[in-house]
Structure formats: C-alpha cells, structure tokens
Amino acid sequence: MIRGTNRFVDWTIYAILSLVAFVSIAPIINTLAISFSGKIPAMSGQVFFWPVEFNLSAYESILSDRDFFVSFGVSIKRVLLGGAINFIITVLMAYPLSKPSRLFPGRSVYMWFVIFCMLFSGGLIPWYMTIYSLGMLDTIWALVLPTAVPIFNVILLMNFFRGIPKELEEAANIDGAGPWKTLFVVFLPISLPSLATVTLFSIVGHWNAFFDGMILMQHKENWPLQTYIQQLIISVNSIMNTTDPEEIRRLTNMSSQLLNSAKVMVSMVPILLIYPFLQKYFVSGIVLGAVKE
Amino acid sequence: MNRKKWLALLCSGVLLGTAACSGGGSPAAGTDKEGTDSAQTTPANAPADDGPFAKYEDTVSLTLGRQGVSGNNLPGGDTLENNQYLKYVEDRLNVDINYDFSIEDLDAYNQKVTLAIVSNKIPDVMVVDEQQFQRLAKANMLADLTDVYDKYASPLIKEYYASYTDDRVLNTGRIDGKLYALPNTNIDGNYQLLWIRKDWLDKLKLETPKTMDDVKSVVQAFVEQDPDGNGKADTLGLLGDTTVVGDGGFFTFDPVFNAYHSYPKSWFQDESGNIVYGSTTPETKQALGVLRDMYAAGLIDKEFLTRKWEDNAGLVSSGRAGILFAPWFAGWAMSDAVKTDPNADWVPLAVPLDDAGKRNIVPSVPSGSFLVVNKEMKNPEAVIKILNTEYEGIRLLDPAAQELYKGLGVGWLNYPLNLQLDYQDSLARDIPIYEKVLKDKDTSGLPERILPRVESVLKNAENPKQDAAAYADSLAYYTAAAVTGAKELNKVEPVFYGNTDTMLKRGSNLDKLENETFLKIITGTSPLDEFDKFVTTWKSIGGDAVSKEVAEAVKNR
Amino acid sequence: MRNWAFIRHYHLMLLPGIVLLLLFSVVPMFGIVIAFQDFQPTLGIFRSQWVGWENFEYMFALPDSRLIFVNTMIIASLKIVFGMVVPFVFALLLHEVIHLKFKRIVQTVVYLPHFMSWVILSGILINMLSLEGIVNQIVQLLGGEPILFLQSNSWFRGVLVASDVWKEFGFNTIIYIAALTGINPHLYEAAAIDGANRFQRLIYITIPGLLPTIILLATLSLGNVLNAGFEQILNLYNPIVYQSGDIIDTYVYRAGLQEVQYGLATAVGLLKSVVSFLLIAVSYSLAARFANYRIF
Known part of the structure; x- marks a missing residue:
C-alpha cells in the first residue's frame, strides 16, 4: 500500500479514532463503574471510569430480586421463540421473493403487499384490539407473533439470495432437487453471513423491545426485561393516586442509581455475549444484502 | 377532641367487629383449614345466601383490574395475586378472584384502564380515578350499586362513610342519585x-x-x-x-x-x-x-x-x-x-x-379513587362482600386474620381491593390513646387494630430510633399525626x-x-x-x- | 422457463408470513375509520357515529399540532444530516488506517451502541446528564456552570441528535466502508504515480467514488423526515421540553392512551402515515431513476 507517507497525519487520525471510540463506550464504562461503587459516591457524582469504594452490593441485591429474574426469563424465552419464528419466516419468504417475476408470476403482488404492510399501520388501539380478540394478551405469543415477519430482514436476505449464481440452483434442479431442497441444501449453507446478520437483528430487536411488553402484558410477571427497566428507571410516575402510608415505606427502600446501573449492566450481558460471534458476519451480511449497484 | 366521643366510637367499632363476625360466620383460625371452616360457616340466624359475610354455596368468580404494589414485601414467593390475605377473603366467601391486570406504575396502569375501556372489555371490578369513573359511567358500562350497597355493606363500611360530613364521600360515587362507585375516603389531615x-x-x-x-x-x-x-x-x-x-x-x-x-x-x-x-x-x-x-x-x-x-x-x-x-x-x-x-x-x-x-x-377532596363494577357482572354484591371481609381482616377484627403474616409487616394493599377507607378523624381520634398509653404504659383493653402502633410508639419512646419500624410508626402515627391538628390551621x-x-x-x-x-x-x-x-x-x-x-x-x- | 410445480411451492412458502401480516397488519388497518368517527367503546367501530373530517379539523385548530409537526421535521432533519455526515467522515478516517487490528477494535467498539435499546441508553443518558452525572462533572472541571440538559428547551434537541448520532454513527459507517472498498485500488496507485498527495487523492478519488452512495442515502432518507425517533424521545422527555421535543408519535401516544382522545390520535397518526407513504414512494422512485437502485 502507498499510504502513511505522512507520520503526523497518521498519528492524528489514530488519535481521533481512538478518542471517538473511547467517547462511544465511555457512558457504558461510567455506568459499569457506578454499579460497582459505594452508594454515596455513586449519588454525588464522584465516579468516572473506575469504581469508588468498590463493592458488589448492587449485584448482590439483584440476585435476590425476583422480578428482575422473572423478566429476564421472559426476555430469554421471547428471544428464543421469536428469533426462531423470525428465522423461519424470513427464510421462507426471502427465497420465493428472490425469484424474478419471470419464474414466479405472483412475486410483485406479494412484494407490494409486503411493502404496504411495512409502511402503513392502523394505529395503536386497533392493533391492541386485534391482539386482544385473538386472546393473546399476557401470553408470549403477543410478543412474538405480531413481530413474526421482519420485513427489513426479508428484503436483506432476498437481495442476498438474488446474488447467488443461477447455475448453482439450475444444477441442483437438474439433480432433481425441488424448491425446498434447493433452499435448504443449496441456498442456506452459502448464505451464512446473511443468515447470521438477520438472526442478530431479530435477536437484538426482540431483546430490546419494551413498548409491546408495556401495552400487551397485563401482569408484571410477563414483562420482558426492557419493559421492566423502562418502568423502573425512566417512568416518573410511580406513586399511587391514593395517598397510602404503607406504599411509602416500601418505596423508600426501592430503586437507587446504584442498583439501576447494575440492572442496566446485567441487561446488556446477553447482547454482549452474542455480539462478538455475530459481529464478524454482519458487516459482510449487510453489505451484500443492501448495496446493489 | 372529646375523649368520651372517641371512647364511644372505639367501643362501637369493637362491638361492630364482633357482631359482624358472628353475624356472617367466623372462619376458623387458619385459611388452610377448609374442612373445619365450612362446618361452622352458616350460623343458624342468617340465611346462607345473604348477609354481608355470607359464604357462597357455589364459587363465584370475578376478574379484577387494579394498580399493583411497588416494592411488595411478601414473604416466600407469595405475590399480589397469590397470597394469604387474598386466600383469606376467597375462602371466607367462596369466591375466586382473578387479576386481569395489576400494574404498579400509575401511567402504565392508567393505560391499561384506557385500553380496557376503549376495547370495551373491562374486568368485573376495577379501582379507577375520577375521570375514568365518570367516563365509564357515561359510557354506561357500570353497575348500579345503590341497592347492593344498602343491603350488603357491613356496618363498619357504612360507619366509615357515615363519618364524613354531609355524606360527602359517598356523594362523589353517585351520579343522578344512583351509586355507581364506592369511593375511597381521604381522611382529614392529609395536607402537607x-x-x-x-x-x-x-x-x-x-x-x-x-x-x-x-x-x-x-x-x-x-x-x-x-x-x-x-x-x-x-x-x-x-x-x-x-x-x-x-x-x-x-x-x-x-x-x-x-x-x-x-x-x-x-x-x-x-x-x-x-x-x-x-x-x-x-x-x-x-x-x-x-x-x-x-x-x-x-x-x-x-x-x-x-x-x-x-x-x-x-x-x-x-x-x-x-x-x-x-x-x-x-x-x-x-x-x-x-x-x-x-x-x-x-x-x-x-x-x-x-x-x-x-x-x-x-381540606382534601373527599376521594381520589373509585371502586367500580362492570354492568355485565352477575354478582355485584360479591364485591361489597369482599370489601366487608377485607376490612375485617385489615382492621384485625377477625381473630383468624390476626394470624396472617403475623409480625411480618405485610401491607394491606395485598388484599384484593385497594380501596382505602377510614373515619374522617381517624388521625386525631388515636392521638389521645397514644398519649394515655405513654403515660400509664397500659395497653389492656385497647382494640386489636391499634395495638401494633401503640407498641411501636411505646418501643420508640423507650429506645428512640433504635427500632426502625417502631420509629417510623411513631413518627407518622403519633408525632406527625399530632401536628396535623395544629391550632394554627385555617380551613x-x-x-x-x-x-x-x-x-x-x-x-x-x-x-x-x-x-x-x-x-x-x-x-x-x-x-x-x-x-x-x-x-x-x-x-x-x-x-x-x-x-x-x-x-x-x-x-x- | 416457468415451472408450475415450483410456483405452487413458492406460494406455500409465502403462506405463513402472509397470513401473519394479514392478521397483525391488515386487520388493524380497518381501525383507521376511528379517525372519521366519534368513537364510543361500547358501540365499537361498527356503530359509532361518523363525523367526517371533524377530528382533522379539530387537529388543525389545535395550537399543539403545528408545534409537533415542526418539531418532528426539525429533529428528524437534524438527525438525517448528522447521521450522514458523521459516519462519512469517520469512514474516511478509518479508511486511512492500515493497522488492521486497530481498525477492527475501533469498529467493534463503535458499532456497539447500535445494539443497545433506547431504554438502556436513556437510562444511561439520564444518569450521565444529571447534575451529579459525569458530563456535568466534566463541565465543572472545565470551569463551566452545570447544565440541566434534559430540562432545557435550548439543549434538548441537541441531546436528541447527539445521542442518536452516538447510537447509530458506527453502524452507519458500514455502508460507506463497503463503498470505499468498492473503489478501484488502481486509481490510487495511478494517482500516486502522478504525484498526487494524500489530500488530493481524497478529493479526486475517494469522494467522487462515494458520491453515488451519498446521493442514494440522502434520497432514501427523505422517507424519514417524519420519523424523529419515538422510543428515544418517549424515554428522555418531560413536560418542560414538550415545546422543543414533542413529536407526532409521542403526541399520538399521549392523546390516545393518556388523554383518551382516540379520534384525534388516530387522525394525527393517519395523516402522518399518508405523508410518510408519499415521501417514501417519491424517494424510492427517485432512487430508482437516478441511482438505478431498487431495494425490492
């Protein structure tokens, strides 16, 4: 290569990039440091990027927080079930839609239908009423079925499938493979980067969703973790409209910045765990799926 | 506050409690002693299917929507929807209470109520705020409770409401003279x-x-x-x-x-x-x-x-x-x-x-939350009976209820209906009791409901601030409650x-x-x-x- | 060469997805009629009274409506501009790095916030931007007065845009990096032989090479000028900053679920959907015509 002719410019670039990378992750490090700090330093802003008065009390109290783990469990269940459904639907839709209209005459009708569904919605209340009348409120199905068709992922994978050489498919067909076998034996094995990408997206999407949990789950035990955290940390109105003495006593012992930071950190763990494995795929997966010139 | 008056009221309260118990059939000590319980449920003087505490022959099911309990402190895996208080009420009346929703955050709870209203699928019973109550009544979704209240409300409940001047609390639940909601009671002295x-x-x-x-x-x-x-x-x-x-x-x-x-x-x-x-x-x-x-x-x-x-x-x-x-x-x-x-x-x-x-x-608005019953509900009187029974438990009038979570400080909000009821002057009327007890150190003859607080006040007086719970009780019920009656007040x-x-x-x-x-x-x-x-x-x-x-x-x- | 047996299987493969879409997207769309009704829950959408354009007229009469449309467009436009410029510059800088391991570490780190939810990031931001938070500690170290970022109408939009850039810029570099790798390396070699310096190569090769991508992204982002970020704002705002931060989506949410004005909420939502749909249709056809790009 013929770069690096100017040392000074190089060092400047490295410095800027390092700085930007640090700033991107600094808030997370700060939160991590707070979660391991003592209560007083955490509340009075003495913690920067290293714990002050190191202790594990916040994490210890999470261990005894039943609600947190119940919600964590709901989220895990949601990711596994929802991710699997998303995967199946994505693959099954992307494959026929990747066929040109010449080979699949109904394609453009389907395509327009899908795009229409992506862009239009009936609004919150009718959506709620539909799910209500299907009897799905408070069940895991309300979290995985309405989001079962990840249209963006379908388009991504469809574009990738289109890039697969026709010869591969034709050869398989000549060997007597039908569309199902072609899909599973020929297409899927060579689509790993794209499959990893859409899987990552749907896992992250399911893990991060809080709004549907808030609207569709009637009991706290069914809240996914993000809904739990949203209600805990962000929602400002926790006090009841009846002025009740006992509530006061309990609320007093609840929620602190310290504990919240620890909960935020723990809720990141699953994403941090899968991220390195899928990260090496998704850049190529997105690029191959999205950029078509 | 006139001492004789509070004594009289206190006695009537105790008497009411016992009378109510015998009138409706007192359950056996534990909630799990179903067998012995049913043997003595139906006293000879009350028909099985009537009265404020009468047990149903066939289980009556109902659904409930209410705000949950933030930071609930129930022991051993018990939850709001499955706990001894709830079971006590259910067993005593043979009802089956199912929570449609129970969300703690007020905004989120109000959303649940809104969504229930808009989809025209409200639970049998809800506790809502005034606007929601009015909206529900306007939409003709609520049961008229006038008769069932008259017939089934226990003397204690009626006493609570009657303690407010001009019936001002119950009036907030009335529309065109008909009772569509049981309001909570905001007692005197809730100002800051x-x-x-x-x-x-x-x-x-x-x-x-x-x-x-x-x-x-x-x-x-x-x-x-x-x-x-x-x-x-x-x-x-x-x-x-x-x-x-x-x-x-x-x-x-x-x-x-x-x-x-x-x-x-x-x-x-x-x-x-x-x-x-x-x-x-x-x-x-x-x-x-x-x-x-x-x-x-x-x-x-x-x-x-x-x-x-x-x-x-x-x-x-x-x-x-x-x-x-x-x-x-x-x-x-x-x-x-x-x-x-x-x-x-x-x-x-x-x-x-x-x-x-x-x-x-x-002075506080008379009430801020409203117990409402779905028009479609078959047994609206069951709601009143639940409230009756619940307050026998909350006020520790029923000896069986005194055993529930004894000494654990579990909140009454874990009873199914989170509707707060008390006498208008409930703060002021207890102050002389505390003062007297602090003077003579004698707790005999006091009603059961006040004993835990009296003990707290005594404990804290002996060792100030040593026991957190006693200090808290004493600070609220005694020190602060006394200040709410300050002579500088101008209503x-x-x-x-x-x-x-x-x-x-x-x-x-x-x-x-x-x-x-x-x-x-x-x-x-x-x-x-x-x-x-x-x-x-x-x-x-x-x-x-x-x-x-x-x-x-x-x-x- | 059509193969009818295959086509039957294609329909079959699409069936589950289409059924789910019908159920959860199309059926609720009929709820749009609420926008034209005086909706009464007990009567339902079939028996509630029709009121024509009344909800829309009320919407245009409300002083809040103008505010939320303006806020939405300003916030969304700022996000689009910064959301394109920052990753572009970052990608150019990253492109200059030869050290592969360094490059990979930087990329891994800057992609990360994209995968965190707004709930989590807002929780972190609220902490960081409080008076005791790290940002104000730094402001004070530098001799400034602490700032209430989330309660100030002059700062709130800035916080929204900056935190959106923080979350997304790393991820958005991917597309530029892909385009950069698509530039023919021989061009650089030839330029070097001709004596072009680094800056000249940037101006004459790299930027022209990225131009189609930039134009394409700009065109496609037209469809987003009414999406200012519901989840982000819902989790960060408070009544004091409604003036600068209340957008169509948060307004619809509050009107529908907290203030129980179903008709109004649905009408505002419908208007937004229609305008968005038109914008997206326009942007996609522009992209197809000028950049020869088809997303589907």
Whole structure:
C-alpha cells in the first residue's frame, strides 16, 4: 500500500479514532463503574471510569430480586421463540421473493403487499384490539407473533439470495432437487453471513423491545426485561393516586442509581455475549444484502 | 377532641367487629383449614345466601383490574395475586378472584384502564380515578350499586362513610342519585407539613421556621452552610415534584401557595359571588413568583423535574436533603434517614404561616379513587362482600386474620381491593390513646387494630430510633399525626369538588396547560407574566365553560 | 422457463408470513375509520357515529399540532444530516488506517451502541446528564456552570441528535466502508504515480467514488423526515421540553392512551402515515431513476 507517507497525519487520525471510540463506550464504562461503587459516591457524582469504594452490593441485591429474574426469563424465552419464528419466516419468504417475476408470476403482488404492510399501520388501539380478540394478551405469543415477519430482514436476505449464481440452483434442479431442497441444501449453507446478520437483528430487536411488553402484558410477571427497566428507571410516575402510608415505606427502600446501573449492566450481558460471534458476519451480511449497484 | 366521643366510637367499632363476625360466620383460625371452616360457616340466624359475610354455596368468580404494589414485601414467593390475605377473603366467601391486570406504575396502569375501556372489555371490578369513573359511567358500562350497597355493606363500611360530613364521600360515587362507585375516603389531615432536619437547624443555630421568609432563610442556610458537615456543598434545597400542586402529594409546593392565600386546583366563590378557579388568581401568580425566585436562587432542587419519587426518597435517606413538604405519613420515608446518619432528626411542622399567622389549608377532596363494577357482572354484591371481609381482616377484627403474616409487616394493599377507607378523624381520634398509653404504659383493653402502633410508639419512646419500624410508626402515627391538628390551621373550604362535562372532555388539556405553565414559570423557562397569558388561554380553551358549569352546579345545590 | 410445480411451492412458502401480516397488519388497518368517527367503546367501530373530517379539523385548530409537526421535521432533519455526515467522515478516517487490528477494535467498539435499546441508553443518558452525572462533572472541571440538559428547551434537541448520532454513527459507517472498498485500488496507485498527495487523492478519488452512495442515502432518507425517533424521545422527555421535543408519535401516544382522545390520535397518526407513504414512494422512485437502485 502507498499510504502513511505522512507520520503526523497518521498519528492524528489514530488519535481521533481512538478518542471517538473511547467517547462511544465511555457512558457504558461510567455506568459499569457506578454499579460497582459505594452508594454515596455513586449519588454525588464522584465516579468516572473506575469504581469508588468498590463493592458488589448492587449485584448482590439483584440476585435476590425476583422480578428482575422473572423478566429476564421472559426476555430469554421471547428471544428464543421469536428469533426462531423470525428465522423461519424470513427464510421462507426471502427465497420465493428472490425469484424474478419471470419464474414466479405472483412475486410483485406479494412484494407490494409486503411493502404496504411495512409502511402503513392502523394505529395503536386497533392493533391492541386485534391482539386482544385473538386472546393473546399476557401470553408470549403477543410478543412474538405480531413481530413474526421482519420485513427489513426479508428484503436483506432476498437481495442476498438474488446474488447467488443461477447455475448453482439450475444444477441442483437438474439433480432433481425441488424448491425446498434447493433452499435448504443449496441456498442456506452459502448464505451464512446473511443468515447470521438477520438472526442478530431479530435477536437484538426482540431483546430490546419494551413498548409491546408495556401495552400487551397485563401482569408484571410477563414483562420482558426492557419493559421492566423502562418502568423502573425512566417512568416518573410511580406513586399511587391514593395517598397510602404503607406504599411509602416500601418505596423508600426501592430503586437507587446504584442498583439501576447494575440492572442496566446485567441487561446488556446477553447482547454482549452474542455480539462478538455475530459481529464478524454482519458487516459482510449487510453489505451484500443492501448495496446493489 | 372529646375523649368520651372517641371512647364511644372505639367501643362501637369493637362491638361492630364482633357482631359482624358472628353475624356472617367466623372462619376458623387458619385459611388452610377448609374442612373445619365450612362446618361452622352458616350460623343458624342468617340465611346462607345473604348477609354481608355470607359464604357462597357455589364459587363465584370475578376478574379484577387494579394498580399493583411497588416494592411488595411478601414473604416466600407469595405475590399480589397469590397470597394469604387474598386466600383469606376467597375462602371466607367462596369466591375466586382473578387479576386481569395489576400494574404498579400509575401511567402504565392508567393505560391499561384506557385500553380496557376503549376495547370495551373491562374486568368485573376495577379501582379507577375520577375521570375514568365518570367516563365509564357515561359510557354506561357500570353497575348500579345503590341497592347492593344498602343491603350488603357491613356496618363498619357504612360507619366509615357515615363519618364524613354531609355524606360527602359517598356523594362523589353517585351520579343522578344512583351509586355507581364506592369511593375511597381521604381522611382529614392529609395536607402537607414542612418536614425539616432538626439536627441541621441546631447545628447551624437556626430557629424553627414560621413564615415563608423563615423557610427561605433556612433553606438558604441548608444549601450554603454545609449542615451535614462533610466539607462538601452537596446538600440540596427544598425538594420538589413535577405535579407542583396536589392534594396530599409528596414534595409538592401547596403550602407555599397556601401561605399567599392561593389555592390552585380548587374552586371558590369570591366576595362578589363569582366562581373562581384557584389556579388563576393573582395570589397564585404571586406564589409562583416566590417559587421562581427560590428556584433561581438555588433554593429548590434544580433537578426536581427529572426526579422520581424514589429518587427524592433516596436524597432523604442519604442525607442530602433536609427540608421538604409532605403529608404526615411521610414519617415512614423520613425515618429512613437514621440508617445513614443516626443523628438525623426529621420533624414535621405546620408551617409556613401566612401574614395573619395562620396555616391555610384546603381540606382534601373527599376521594381520589373509585371502586367500580362492570354492568355485565352477575354478582355485584360479591364485591361489597369482599370489601366487608377485607376490612375485617385489615382492621384485625377477625381473630383468624390476626394470624396472617403475623409480625411480618405485610401491607394491606395485598388484599384484593385497594380501596382505602377510614373515619374522617381517624388521625386525631388515636392521638389521645397514644398519649394515655405513654403515660400509664397500659395497653389492656385497647382494640386489636391499634395495638401494633401503640407498641411501636411505646418501643420508640423507650429506645428512640433504635427500632426502625417502631420509629417510623411513631413518627407518622403519633408525632406527625399530632401536628396535623395544629391550632394554627385555617380551613378554606372549596365550593365544588368533582368533574363537569367540559372537565371530562377538555380537562386533560387544561391540566396539562396549567402544569406546564407552572413548571416553566418556576424553573425560569418562561417569564412570570406568562401567567397572564395562561389565564387567557385557559379561559378560551374550556376554562370559561367549566366555570359556568361549576357555577351552575353550585347554584343547583 | 416457468415451472408450475415450483410456483405452487413458492406460494406455500409465502403462506405463513402472509397470513401473519394479514392478521397483525391488515386487520388493524380497518381501525383507521376511528379517525372519521366519534368513537364510543361500547358501540365499537361498527356503530359509532361518523363525523367526517371533524377530528382533522379539530387537529388543525389545535395550537399543539403545528408545534409537533415542526418539531418532528426539525429533529428528524437534524438527525438525517448528522447521521450522514458523521459516519462519512469517520469512514474516511478509518479508511486511512492500515493497522488492521486497530481498525477492527475501533469498529467493534463503535458499532456497539447500535445494539443497545433506547431504554438502556436513556437510562444511561439520564444518569450521565444529571447534575451529579459525569458530563456535568466534566463541565465543572472545565470551569463551566452545570447544565440541566434534559430540562432545557435550548439543549434538548441537541441531546436528541447527539445521542442518536452516538447510537447509530458506527453502524452507519458500514455502508460507506463497503463503498470505499468498492473503489478501484488502481486509481490510487495511478494517482500516486502522478504525484498526487494524500489530500488530493481524497478529493479526486475517494469522494467522487462515494458520491453515488451519498446521493442514494440522502434520497432514501427523505422517507424519514417524519420519523424523529419515538422510543428515544418517549424515554428522555418531560413536560418542560414538550415545546422543543414533542413529536407526532409521542403526541399520538399521549392523546390516545393518556388523554383518551382516540379520534384525534388516530387522525394525527393517519395523516402522518399518508405523508410518510408519499415521501417514501417519491424517494424510492427517485432512487430508482437516478441511482438505478431498487431495494425490492
């Protein structure tokens, strides 16, 4: 290569990039440091990027927080079930839609239908009423079925499938493979980067969703973790409209910045765990799926 | 308070309790002794299918929607929807209570109610706020409870409601003379006291504040003179809440308004007979100006807009705040401060006083939450019976209920219906009891319901602040409750409570406008004169119509 | 060469997805009629009274409506501009790095916030931007007065845009990096031989090479000018900053679920959907015509 002719410019670039990378992750490090700090330093802003008065009390109290783990469990269940459904639907839709209209005459009708569904919605209340009348409120199905068709992922994978050489498919067909076998034996094995990408997206999407949990789950035990955290940390109105003495006593012992930071950190763990494995795929997966010139 | 009167009432309460028990059939001690229970359920003097406590032959199922319990402290895997209190009620009446939803956060709970209303699928029973109640009644979704209340409500429940002058509580549940909801009862004395760190006052050699100016200088000293002596300027001024004003609210600024003869959110008749909305008066503008100057001078917590209730409580317990407004029952939150600092000494005061040396208050609205029953429900009387039974448990009138979670401090909110009921003067009537017990150290003959508190007060008197729970109880029920009866009080009675048609339709927009304007003025985002614009806008987007309706309602009384 | 047996299987493969879309997207769309009704829950959408355009007229009469449309467009446009410029510059800088391991570490780190939810990031931001938070500690170290970022109408939009850039810029570099790798390396070699310096190569080769991508992204982002970020704002705002931060989506949410004005909420939502749909249709056809790009 013929770069690096100017040392000074190089060092400047490295410095800027390092700085930007640090700033991107600094808030997370700060939160991590707070979660391991003592209560007083955490509340009075003495913690920067290293714990002050190191202790594990916040994490210890999470261990005894039943609600947190119940919600964590709901989220895990949601990711596994929802991710699997998303995967199946994505693959099954992307494959026929990747066929040109010449080979699949109904394609453009389907395509327009899908795009229409992506862009239009009936609004919150009718959506709620539909799910209500299907009897799905408070069940895991309300979290995985309405989001079962990840249209963006379908388009991504469809574009990738289109890039697969026709010869591969034709050869398989000549060997007597039908569309199902072609899909599973020929297409899927060579689509790993794209499959990893859409899987990552749907896992992250399911893990991060809080709004549907808030609207569709009637009991706290069914809240996914993000809904739990949203209600805990962000929602400002926790006090009841009846002025009740006992509530006061309990609320007093609840929620602190310290504990919240620890909960935020723990809720990141699953994403941090899968991220390195899928990260090496998704850049190529997105690029191959999205950029078509 | 007249001693004879409370004794008489107390006795009648005890008698009522026992009478009610024998009338309805008292269950056996444990909730799990189903067998022995059913053997003695039906007393000879009451028909099996009637009476306030009669057990059903066939299980009656009902669905319930209510706000959950934040930070619930039930032992051993029990939950709001599965616990001994609930089971006690269910077993005693042979009912099966299923929670449709139970969400803790108020906004989220209101959303659930809204969604239930809009999809026309409300649970059999809900506890809702006044606007939701009116909306449900308008939409013709509620059962008429007039007859079932008369026939099935226990004497104790009726006694509670009857203790309020002019039937003002039950009236809020009536529409056109028919009872569509059982309201909760807001007892006397729920107005905000000034809570202050006495140890900080002493340390800085300050007098107990009386007027608004005193309060300001105390706050200033707390902010600037390092009252906690840790060498850091980390103590905050007056705590605040985004609602700004609120009946019985925590950290709201009502007392400041009241000290300037301003009574936001209430309706009054001025000298010339016109109906006036308290939030729009010149006095309110003056009080806002005071708050605004305090905020600008750093005397009000700069961040009160983004603090949750728990955040403020955290500031109290960690010793960063030393002055705030809150009702008597804040005693429990305040007592927490001794955990971090054993010297912390929060005391309640009935201040600030106005120019005439009075602590003006607006008596609480009669009720804020409403127990409503779905029109489609087959056994509306079951709801009344549940409430009857529940209060036998809450007030420990039934010996069996006394055993439930004994000594664990499990909250009554874990009973199915979170509707708070008590006598209008329930605070004041107990004070002489505490005083007497503290004098003679004799607890014999006292009703069961008050024993835990009396013991707390005694315990704390012997070893002040040593036992956290006893200290908290004593601070709230005794110390603060006594202050709520201060002689400086001046009650300013509003002429109207409740909602009118336009309030139901436009009320949320009006309230939003008011709250946003007040917040902006206090925090200095808008100039003080924005208030005049607010009054004009308020009038034009529905305020005038509301005033007319209120005047009409007052005239028709 | 159509194969009818295959086509039957194609329909079959699409069936589950289409059924789910019908159920959860199309059925609720009929709820749009609420926008034209005085909706009464007990009567339902079939028996509630029709009121024509009344809800829309009320919407245009409300002073809030103008505010939320303006806020939405300003916030969304700022996000679009910064959301394109920052990743572009970052990608150019990253492109100059030869050290592969360094490059990979930087990429891994800056992609990360994209995968965190707004709930989590807002929780972190609220902490960081409080008076005791790290940002104000730094402001004070530098001699400034602490700032209430989330309660100030002059800062709130800035916080929204900056935090959106923080979350997404790393991820958005991917597309530029892909385009950069698509530039023919021989061009650089030839330029070097001709004596072009680094800056000249940037101006004459790299930027022209990225131009189609930039134009394409700009065109496609047209469809987003009414999406200012519901989840982000819902989790960060408070009544004091409605003036600068209340957008269509948060307004619809509050009107529908907190203030119980179903008709109004649905009407506002419908208007937004229609305008968005038109914008997206326009932007996609522009992209197809000028950049020869088809997303589907």
